Amino acid sequence: MDTMQYLTQPDIKDNFVVTLNKMGYMFIKPEKYMQAFIDYAAQTHDPVLDIGAAYGIATIPALEKGAYVVANDMDQRHLDILKSKVPSALQNHLELKVGAMPHDINFPEHYFGVILASRILNFVDPKVLKLCFSLIYKWLKPGCRFVYLGATPYMGTFRHFLPQYLKNKQEGCEWPGLLEDIMAHAPADKAQNLPEFINLIDKDLLNVLLTESGFVIETMDYIPAEKEHPEDMKLDGREHLGAIAIKPE
Numbered sequence: 001m002d003t004m005q006y007l008t009q010p011d012i013k014d015n016f017v018v019t020l021n022k023m024g025y026m027f028i029k030p031e032k033y034m035q036a037f038i039d040y041a042a043q044t045h046d047p048v049l050d051i052g053a054a055y056g057i058a059t060i061p062a063l064e065k066g067a068y069v070v071a072n073d074m075d076q077r078h079l080d081i082l083k084s085k086v087p088s089a090l091q092n093h094l095e096l097k098v099g100a101m102p103h104d105i106n107f108p109e110h111y112f113g114v115i116l117a118s119r120i121l122n123f124v125d126p127k128v129l130k131l132c133f134s135l136i137y138k139w140l141k142p143g144c145r146f147v148y149l150g151a152t153p154y155m156g157t158f159r160h161f162l163p164q165y166l167k168n169k170q171e172g173c174e175w176p177g178l179l180e181d182i183m184a185h186a187p188a189d190k191a192q193n194l195p196e197f198i199n200l201i202d203k204d205l206l207n208v209l210l211t212e213s214g215f216v217i218e219t220m221d222y223i224p225a226e227k228e229h230p231e232d233m234k235l236d237g238r239e240h241l242g243a244i245a246i247k248p249e
Contacts, residue, residue, distance in 0.1 A: 007084045009055050015228040018193045019054060021075040023123055025193065026054040032223060033149040033242035034058045037116035040145055041067035044113030049139065051101060052120030056082035063090045070107075074100040102131045107139045115140055118149040122198050126175045129199065133213040140247045146215060147244050152222065153177040153200040154238035156231075161185040165200065175199060187232060206243055215245035 010018050016025035030038060037058055041048040042065035050059045053071035055078060062069050063086060071094060073079050079096045086094055099105040101117075101124055115136050124132055136146050151158075153165040153176070161179050168176035177200030183191045201209075203220060210217055222238035233239060 007081055009081050009085075014230045015226075016230075017055060019075070020077050022193050023074070023195060024119060026057050027226070028057070028228075030058055030061060031118075031149065031226065031240075033147050033244070034116065034118055036244060037114060037118075037147040038062045038065060040114040040147070041065060041069065044144070046113030046141060046144070047095070047111065049107070049112045049115040051115065051117040051136075053082060054078050056085055058116055058118065059094070060086060063093055066093075068093045068095070070095045070097055070112075072097045072099065072105055074098065074104070102128050102135050106135075109138050110141045111139050112144065113141060114145050114147065116147045116149075118147075119151060121148070122150045122201060123195055124199070126178060126199050130209065130212070133209050133215075137213045137215060137247055142247050143249045145218070145244050145246055146210075147242075148206065148210075149223075149240060149242045150201050150206075151198065152202055152238055152241045154202075154222070154235050155200065156225070156233045156235040156239065157186050157190050158182075158198075158200060159235060161200075169202075175205075177201060177205070190232075201241060203241060206241060210243065210245045214247065216248055218244045218246050220244075 012028055015028050018025055038061045041062035047068045047070055049070045051072050053059045053073050059069050059071045071082055076098045097105055165177050179185055180197045182194050220243040223240040223242050224237040225234045225239040
């Protein structure tokens with residue numbers, strides 16, 4: 001199939017742009033933790049990595065601030081669109097890397113000055129999720145930061161799953177937020193652009209994933225849905241979870 005027909009980003013709807021591979025949505029502006037990645041990228045002379053870059057909502061501002069960005073996505077069409085949006089003067093600071101975490105991509109140890117994973121690790125099979133965190137730790141230079149942003153069980157989209165999550169949590173399940181049938185729990189207009197499963201991660205679980213990988217957590221907090229987000233995505237102000245973690249020197 002000719003990928004050139006996809007060199008136009010899909011239309012914005014409700015302040016989101018749908019992904020072409022039904023792996024969720026890209027918000028139209030950098031959010032709090034994305035902005036942290038952009039700011040850190042501007043301060044390092046090392047390459048930076050944007051995992052699950054989609055159409056470049058974090059990559060392009062980082063490039064504009066002078067960073068050398070490796071933009072990763074599992075769909076080459078997204079990367080093609082991203083590249084088409086980058087000014088020619090910045091193209092030599094952009095490297096595209098197609099592939100899914102953790103098995104399709106690899107980088108040298110101690111290579112990146114900052115790494116972002118925004119709303120992508122929720123869609124990784126839990127059986128290999130810990131490996132993803134270990135690889136991110138390996139790829140970072142000592143003293144540098146990993147920026148995480150992801151969906152939580154408190155996202156309004158999955159409100160019908162919340163009682164099951166709370167039950168799972170009480171029973172000590174390893175992955176209490178693992179929702180294996182999105183279509184049965186989410187509104188159809190949202191579920192149609194999502195994969196079959198999502199692993200909704202709360203503070204307790206993210207703390208374990210980060211610390212067991214060797215990171216020192218600098219900051220972690222729940223983040224309310226933005227005012228521009230659709231009302232059905234909102235719940236109680238804990239819709240998203242962000243963290244900045246440091247690889248010790």
